[in-house]
Amino acid sequence: MGLSAVTVLGVDRPGVIAAVTGSLADCGANIHDSTMTLLGGHIAMMLLVSGDLSSDELLEKLCVPDTVVTASAVEARRYFRGQSKGIGYVLTVHGPDRPGIISAISAVLADDGGNITGMSTRLSGRLYVLIADVELPEKVDVAALMRRLANAGAGLDSEITFRPVEPDLL
């Protein structure tokens, strides 16, 4: 059983998801994780699928009109990696739009081994917003990291909040 990462880009219209998932089902592909959003009126979808077809065969057989589809083989070992021991945080950055916000902030996180596990950015008028799920190694000095993030934010005229995830484990 091979794993493939499928991406779909196209103009948003009713029925696109049905077309993508229907075509995957016709190919015998089983959808594992997936995510979909709208980017400037375009649908952007990523799916991790398994099945008997290789990613090249899948790409050849997938039929989704008016979209750009890619399929790539995924290393199963990485997908099924063990549960992380990191600590979850949510990062918010908001301020005037300017080039380099994501690279500056993500570089500060990367210096401490912080891993961005999810990210959304939105531009609304002059306001640029970045929300990221971040996983930190256990031994990071979080107070020092927050000071570096605050300094980076100040250099971008942006406000930054960095707070631990508060999961409701029931």
Add this chain to the structure above:
Amino acid sequence: MNVRPGTARALLGAPHPVLSSPAEQVDPTAPEVVAAAADLLATLRDEPARTGLAAPQIGLSWRLIAFDAGRHPRSRSSAGELVMVNPRLTGASRWDRGREGCASIAGLLGDVRRASRITVHGRLPGTGKPVTIEADAFEARCIQHQLDHLDGVLFLDRVSGALSLHRRLHTCDA
């Protein structure tokens, strides 16, 4: 006390330094504070869908909020139309996630965890009399959103994760 009718003011939009700065305590009996309260109320009334505002949104870094949750279809408690000076949250329980937007942040919504039952103490503008509000559901969320403005905090700072920030696609989803 005779209070002049307020004047609706233009709202500040993020990013703006006043929206990211803590507001100052004020004297609820001071004439300029009474006038600001009237302006805040007039600005609230200016847009029928508006259920709450804080003074920083009209450019005043003072601790005043105005709200009228009765305008919202999902409200349960409603203290009616009210302006509070120097409001303080003194009780919060029953935390719940909800999707909210802000008059100062066009086009975006976020999923935010807030208490759905709160107690707030403050003063009335003009007389300075103490007032206590017990609020729940939408009114509680609305008041906490306004209290955040007084601390320079936007709902964006409380969004619960990367997938919890949304474009506002419809007029009915806030």
